[in-house]
Structure formats: structure tokens, C-alpha cells
Amino acid sequence: AQSVAQPEDQVNVAEGNPLTVKCTYSVSGNPYLFWYVQYPNRGLQFLLKYITGDNLVKGSYGFEAEFNKSQTSFHLKKPSALVSDSALYFCAVRDSGTYKYIFGTGTRLKVLA
Amino acid sequence: EAGVTQFPSHSVIEKGQTVTLRCDPISGHDNLYWYRRVMGKEIKFLLHFVKESKQDESGMPNNRFLAERTGGTYSTLKVQPAELEDSGVYFCASSQWTLYNEQFFGPGTRLTVL
Numbered sequence: 240a241q242s243v244a245q246p247e248d249q250v251n252v253a254e255g256n257p258l259t260v261k262c263t264y265s266v267s268g269n270p271y272l273f274w275y276v277q278y279p280n281r282g283l284q285f286l287l288k289y290i291t292g293d294n295l296v297k298g299s300y301g302f303e304a305e306f307n308k309s310q311t312s313f314h315l316k317k318p319s320a321l322v323s324d325s326a327l328y329f330c331a332v333r334d335s336g337t338y339k340y341i342f343g344t345g346t347r348l349k350v351l352a
Numbered sequence: 353e354a355g356v357t358q359f360p361s362h363s364v365i366e367k368g369q370t371v372t373l374r375c376d377p378i379s380g381h382d383n384l385y386w387y388r389r390v391m392g393k394e395i396k397f398l399l400h401f402v403k404e405s406k407q408d409e410s411g412m413p414n415n416r417f418l419a420e421r422t423g424g425t426y427s428t429l430k431v432q433p434a435e436l437e438d439s440g441v442y443f444c445a446s447s448q449w450t451l452y453n454e455q456f457f458g459p460g461t462r463l464t465v466l
């Protein structure tokens with residue numbers, strides 16, 4: 240069965256420090272992986288995706304993610320966190336044969352000034 | 353380009369009543385999806401339309417939920433009769449036709465069943 244795990248409910252980081260939000264997945268076929276961010280009272284905004292190719296994917300707002308097939312992980316990273324990055328982050332996976340997303344439970348990122 | 357819009361943004365109803373949620377996808381997007389997030393848990397897939405056809409409705413919880421997409425444009429999701437466990441945030445998303453394309457989400461409808 241397909242699944243996504245985001246092991247941390249909340250991540251706290253000081254402004255200016257690097258941040259990592261973890262995501263691991265399980266699919267039967269080739270994974271298509273996505274990160275979304277949700278700000279208060281807003282919908283999910285697309286950050287980045289891995290479909291194929293280079294394992295390091297760069298996305299919006301300075302975020303990047305690294306696809307690691309052996310560890311079945313797709314951690315979200317940013318070299319220097321901003322207070323404005325504080326939000327709820329969702330990892331999602333799609334099996335190459337389907338259109339529907341399987342989401343993780345979300346990780347709340349709090350960047351402290 | 354206008355994004356995905358959903359109406360209403362909030363709905364509070366009594367158990368047993370009927371509620372209809374509406375989603376307007378991005379123009380030209382043939383794929384339309386409904387998802388639901390309940391009680392701060394993961395966002396769960398409900399169903400997927402390609403134009404006006406239901407491609408995958410494996411996530412629909414029971415026959416109290418009815419989704420339609422007449423004419424392949426906007427979609428409605430009706431809950432009749434609503435139960436307490438239907439409370440949550442209902443998201444609609446749309447995408448272009450290839451599997452590589454990301455989905456664009458609306459702001460969601462927060463449904464509270466009392």
C-alpha cells in the first residue's frame with residue numbers, strides 16, 4: 240500500500256539557520272514526489288516536485304528537496320530559514336500509474352526570530 | 353490566471369442536513385480532484401474527474417457523498433445527510449492532463465456538522 244510519513248508534527252528553527260522537514264514514502268512503482276505549503280486560511284501552494292532526473296530538486300522561495308531512492312526519502316530543505324517560512328508543510332507521493340496524491344500528516348514549521 | 357476557487361469558505365450545518373460544496377477549477381484543466389482533511393490528520397483523496405467522467409472514486413467514504421461535474425467545468429460535492437464525522441476541510445484541486453503535472457489547490461471549504 241502507498242503511504243507517506245512525516246515523522247515530526249512540528250519543527251522549530253531559528254531564523255537564519257538551515258531547516259529540514261522530513262518525509263519518507265512507500266509506493267509500489269516509480270514515485271512522483273511533491274511538497275506543498277499551507278499558510279493560515281489559504282490553500283495548499285505547490286513548492287516543488289521530483290519526477291525523474293537529478294535527485295536534488297529546487298523549488299519556490301529558496302526551498303529544495305533531495306530524492307533518496309535507497310532510503311525512500313524526500314526531505315525538504317532550506318539553507319537559511321525566514322520567519323515568513325512558518326507554515327504547515329505537506330509531503331505527497333503519487334504512484335506513477337495513478338493521478339491521486341497520498342499525503343503525509345503535515346509538519347508545522349515554526350521559525351523563531 | 354485565476355486559481356482554483358471554492359464556495360463556501362465555511363459551512364456550519366446540523367446533523368442530518370444537506371450541504372453542497374462547489375469547486376471551480378483553473379480554466380482548461382481537465383483533471384479535477386476532491387480531498388478531505390479531518391481533525392488535523394492527513395489529507396485524503398476522495399475522487400478524481402477527467403472532464404465530466406469519474407476516473408477514480410475509490411476514496412468516497414459512503415453513498416451519502418455525491419460528486420458531479422456537469423459539462424466538465426465546475427464540480428459540486430453534496431453530502432446528504434451530513435453526519436458529525438463529515439466535519440473537516442474539503443479541498444478541490446485541478447491539473448493539466450499529464451501525470452507529470454502538479455495539482456493546484458483551492459483554499460478549501462471548512463465544514464462543521466453539529
